[in-house]
Amino acid sequence: xxxxTQTQPGMFVQEKEAVTLDCTYDTSDQSYGLFWYKxxxxxxxIFLIYQGSYDEQNATEGRxxxxxxxxxxxxxLVISASQLGDSAMYFCAMSAxxxxxxxxxxxxxxxxxx
Amino acid sequence: DxxxxxxxxxxxxxxxxxxxxxxxxxMGHRAMYWYKQKxxxxxxxxxxxxxxxxxxxxxxxxxxxPECPNSSLLNxxxxxxxxxxxxxxxxxxxxxxxxxxxxxxxxxxxxxTVL
Numbered sequence: 535x536x537x538x539t540q541t542q543p544g545m546f547v548q549e550k551e552a553v554t555l556d557c558t559y560d561t562s563d564q565s566y567g568l569f570w571y572k573x574x575x576x577x578x579x580i581f582l583i584y585q586g587s588y589d590e591q592n593a594t595e596g597r598x599x600x601x602x603x604x605x606x607x608x609x610x611l612v613i614s615a616s617q618l619g620d621s622a623m624y625f626c627a628m629s630a631x632x633x634x635x636x637x638x639x640x641x642x643x644x645x646x647x648x
Numbered sequence: 649d650x651x652x653x654x655x656x657x658x659x660x661x662x663x664x665x666x667x668x669x670x671x672x673x674x675m676g677h678r679a680m681y682w683y684k685q686k687x688x689x690x691x692x693x694x695x696x697x698x699x700x701x702x703x704x705x706x707x708x709x710x711x712x713x714p715e716c717p718n719s720s721l722l723n724x725x726x727x728x729x730x731x732x733x734x735x736x737x738x739x740x741x742x743x744x745x746x747x748x749x750x751x752x753x754x755x756x757x758x759x760x761t762v763l
Contacts, residue, residue: 567748577736579754625690631747638690
């Protein structure tokens with residue numbers, strides 16, 4: 535069975551600091567994708583970043599980077615230079631060609647303080 | 649147009665009412681999804697449509713009835729709901745069925761309250 539684990543239920547981070555959100559996964563599939571989504575209090579799920587299982591380089595999108603360690607089965611999200619607007623719930627998710635659906639972790643609530 | 653739209657934003661209904669949620673995308677995506685999300689929890693998949701055909705039904709009660717009239721539109725018909733069905737209902741779409749390479753794009757959701 536596939537499983538996504540986010541062990542940090544909540545985090546406080548100061549503005550302009552970097553923050554790392556942990557995500558580990560378990561799957562027997564060789565080809566899979568890892569995704570991070572942001573969900574502000576308004577409710578919309580915003581796609582942030584994607585990492586494919588065969589990608590050798592870590593994905594980056596602006597202030598977001600994904601620290602992919604395949605052997606450890608981890609896909610941590612790093613947000614650099616945090617902003618107040620980064621306060622939200624963050625979900626790690628995984629999908630594979632054999633499933634047809636996205637498996638989400640429990641999420642991490644991030645609060646950015648001035 | 650890189651947007652998934654959902655209407656209505658908010659819906660309050662009684663247990664005997666019949667209502668529908670609507671989702672639309674114009675990105676040419678051929679897979680569309682309905683999720684249910686309770687507060688502080690991850691989204692739970694309900695239904696998946698691929699090329700307008702129901703591909704996955706996650707054992708959802710029959711009081712929820714999905715419909716995909718065309719490749720851009722996805723409806724969720726609601727009938728005789730229970731208070732525990734109150735939740736945020738999210739629609740999403742992707743180029744093809746979710747897999748190793750297909751990210752899903754979500755709409756803003758409909759907040760449903762069942763009285």
